Amino acid sequence: MKGLPLSKVYQLLEPGPVVLLTTAHKGHANIMAMSWHMMVEFEPPLIACVVSNANYSFAALRATKECVIAIPALELAPKVVGVGNCSGREMDKFKRFRLTPAPANRVAPPLVAECFANLECKVVDTRLVNEFNLFVLEVLKAWTDPAQKHPKTFHHHGYGRFAVDGEMIKLKSRKR
Amino acid sequence: MKGLPLSKVYQLLEPGPVVLLTTAHKGHANIMAMSWHMMVEFEPPLIACVVSNANYSFAALRATKECVIAIPALELAPKVVGVGNCSGREMDKFKRFRLTPAPANRVAPPLVAECFANLECKVVDTRLVNEFNLFVLEVLKAWTDPAQKHPKTFHHHGYGRFAVDGEMIKLKSRKR
Numbered sequence: 001m002k003g004l005p006l007s008k009v010y011q012l013l014e015p016g017p018v019v020l021l022t023t024a025h026k027g028h029a030n031i032m033a034m035s036w037h038m039m040v041e042f043e044p045p046l047i048a049c050v051v052s053n054a055n056y057s058f059a060a061l062r063a064t065k066e067c068v069i070a071i072p073a074l075e076l077a078p079k080v081v082g083v084g085n086c087s088g089r090e091m092d093k094f095k096r097f098r099l100t101p102a103p104a105n106r107v108a109p110p111l112v113a114e115c116f117a118n119l120e121c122k123v124v125d126t127r128l129v130n131e132f133n134l135f136v137l138e139v140l141k142a143w144t145d146p147a148q149k150h151p152k153t154f155h156h157h158g159y160g161r162f163a164v165d166g167e168m169i170k171l172k173s174r175k176r
Numbered sequence: 177m178k179g180l181p182l183s184k185v186y187q188l189l190e191p192g193p194v195v196l197l198t199t200a201h202k203g204h205a206n207i208m209a210m211s212w213h214m215m216v217e218f219e220p221p222l223i224a225c226v227v228s229n230a231n232y233s234f235a236a237l238r239a240t241k242e243c244v245i246a247i248p249a250l251e252l253a254p255k256v257v258g259v260g261n262c263s264g265r266e267m268d269k270f271k272r273f274r275l276t277p278a279p280a281n282r283v284a285p286p287l288v289a290e291c292f293a294n295l296e297c298k299v300v301d302t303r304l305v306n307e308f309n310l311f312v313l314e315v316l317k318a319w320t321d322p323a324q325k326h327p328k329t330f331h332h333h334g335y336g337r338f339a340v341d342g343e344m345i346k347l348k349s350r351k352r
Contacts, residue, residue: 008334010334011333011334014192014211014212014331014332014333014334015192015211015331015332015333015339016190016191016192016193016331017192035190035191035215036190036214036215036216037214038212038213038214038224038225038226039211039212039226040212040226040308040309040310041308046308048214048224048226048308048310049214050214050215050216077345077347078347081347081348081349084349084350084351085348085349085350085351125304125307125308127303127304128301128303128304128312131301132216132217132222132224132301132312133216134216134224134312136304136308136310152342153339154345155190155191155192155331155341156190156191157187157190157191157344158184158186158187158190158352159349159351159352160346160347160348160349160351161344161345161346162344162345162346162347163191163329163341163342163343163344164342164343164344164345165331165339165341165342166328166339166340166341166342166343167339167340167342168333168337168338168339168340169253169330169337169338169340170336170337170338171253171254171257171336171338172257172261172336173257173260173261173335173336174260174261175260175261175335175336176334176335
């Protein structure tokens with residue numbers, strides 16, 4: 001894994017990929033699938049996300065205020081859907097889906113070694129947690145895997161239907 | 177335009193497409209491009225989005241608490257980037273880009289007739305506006321254009337690079 005400048009983090013999340021979110025609580029690391037996230041600021045990168053209070057990860061995120069957002073490429077889609085179909089209450093999902101936890105630099109939750117990017121995050125705002133389960137995160141450290149060239153992400157359309165990244169187009173834009 | 181059940185709105189926004197946002201303030205309708213949005217609740221559909229206070233639309237959204245989120249298909253990408261490259265302070269962007277404002281049902285801002293989906297929204301939470309420019313919206317009414325079959329959306333990767341929807345895959349999911 002190679003460090004990624006924080007100023008480039010938005011380019012990973014702005015397109016709306018399905019991601020994984022890891023937490024660690026009382027010695028137990030867990031992992032969930034997530035599509036409800038967005039960028040809030042470029043630098044330092046701020047991200048908002050919704051983690052349902054029905055998810056096992058919710059209590060861990062609220063208590064520890066730390067997580068990792070890991071971005072999987074298409075090849076991991078079956079494992080990501082598997083992760084989304086079960087609960088960390090009942091099993092160790094890293095073991096069940098043969099995903100490799102790797103130590104993070106700034107937070108306790110693990111990176112996911114198989115993912116092409118990993119973002120170490122701390123919770124910076126909880127005002128909308130009680131009403132909307134909405135957390136605001138700051139990215140402290142970002143990693144990409146140089147071995148994964150041109151990873152294709154996938155985007156959830158509901159009920160297990162996903163659009164995979166297709167053609168890349170370039171249009172003259174004055175905006176970053 | 178045909179009404180879309182509110183329970184299906186998340187399937188449009190969850191994949192992270194570039195969208196347009198319209199506002200109307202003091203008799204002046206405006207339109208901006210936006211990628212920083214996410215679903216917050218299925219039904220009634222709640223959406224969070226970031227509208228920078230540097231954008232002309234910010235004051236209109238904060239004052240009127242109404243907007244329309246319109247979702248363009250690939251064919252509109254050049255116009256969408258054009259909309260993103262200029263400001264409503266200086267011109268009527270509907271005229272400049274030959275986009276057609278159409279009356280909405282529940283809000284004052286117009287639909288964008290060329291878009292394959294339009295969501296009429298009101299602002300329901302402003303607690304994070306001052307610090308993060310983050311609005312929470314409720315979708316009051318949703319429309320789709322039955323004439324646009326299988327529209328491809330596009331996803332911003334920064335500096336005018338966009339990934340267009342590619343292959344659709346289906347995986348066995350227990351989640352909606």
